Amino acid sequence: MKTIIFENAQSAVEKIAEELQDYSEQGRPVHISLSGGSTPKLLFKTLAQAPHNTAIQWENLHFWWGDDRMVPPQDPESNYGEVQKLLFDHINIPAENIHRIRGEADPQSELKRFQEEISAVISDQVFDWIILGMGTDGHTASLFPNQTNFDDPNLAVIAKHPETGQIRISKTAKLIEKAKRITYLVTGESKAKILQEIATTDAKDLPYPAAKIKAKNGVTEWYLDKDAARLL
Numbered sequence: 024m025k026t027i028i029f030e031n032a033q034s035a036v037e038k039i040a041e042e043l044q045d046y047s048e049q050g051r052p053v054h055i056s057l058s059g060g061s062t063p064k065l066l067f068k069t070l071a072q073a074p075h076n077t078a079i080q081w082e083n084l085h086f087w088w089g090d091d092r093m094v095p096p097q098d099p100e101s102n103y104g105e106v107q108k109l110l111f112d113h114i115n116i117p118a119e120n121i122h123r124i125r126g127e128a129d130p131q132s133e134l135k136r137f138q139e140e141i142s143a144v145i146s147d148q149v150f151d152w153i154i155l156g157m158g159t160d161g162h163t164a165s166l167f168p169n170q171t172n173f174d175d176p177n178l179a180v181i182a183k184h185p186e187t188g189q190i191r192i193s194k195t196a197k198l199i200e201k202a203k204r205i206t207y208l209v210t211g212e213s214k215a216k217i218l219q220e221i222a223t224t225d226a227k228d229l230p231y232p233a234a235k236i237k238a239k240n241g242v243t244e245w246y247l248d249k250d251a252a253r254l255l
């Protein structure tokens with residue numbers, strides 16, 4: 024497990040912001056997949072402020088999501104809606120660079136449309152960078168313990184939150200694992216215990232998708248703050 028431990032969450036997201044700037048200067052379309060939930064909100068707020076809001080060449084970055092909840096963008100549960108509110112409303116990014124999962128749509132038809140969009144836009148479906156989070160139960164994207172098919176050959180899947188029953192669309196493990204780079208951004212003390220378990224146990228003996236999903240031909244790394252890394 025390759026971990027990079029930052030003094031605090033702000034330092035971790037500043038590093039990601041700098042790296043996004045580097046990607047944006049490559050002079051080509053770069054495909055980035057964002058995570059949802061509470062953890063990356065600090066990243067989106069940071070990117071919306073100087074110097075990142077104007078220094079990043081946003082026209083070169085294409086944004087996708089690892090998962091989204093099947094709710095409209097105005098719903099606070101919408102992973103896309105949060106990025107729109109915290110980041111996209113404050114920067115100059117072409118609308119065609121935003122490849123959201125349409126949470127307001129019918130799940131089956133959106134699943135088909137989302138997979139078609141990935142196939143049409145990204146050659147070999149290899150993302151440049153997939154940023155993931157991890158729940159305290161070890162889920163990542165909307166791939167939950169004991170209900171994830173790691174061999175699912177599709178690009179995306181309909182998932183149901185095991186406790187709330189909320190319907191979501193998620194990238195599959197196989198699609199995520201094709202990425203050139205996977206970064207798990209995990210902060211806060213509530214994640215310390217599960218991180219310790221992941222760091223000390225063989226992934227095959229754990230039910231956690233976050234422990235098992237790794238880039239097959241690329242880099243997998245964990246960006247942690249000191250609170251999350253407390254027991255490592």
Ligand SMILES: O=C1O[C@H](COP(=O)(O)O)[C@@H](O)[C@H](O)[C@H]1O
Nearest residue numbers: 058059060061062156157158164
């Ligand atoms: O439900 C989700 O949870 C995970 C982790 O979220 P967090 O609130 O603990 O940061 C997130 O990565 C995923 O995208 C989201 O839909």
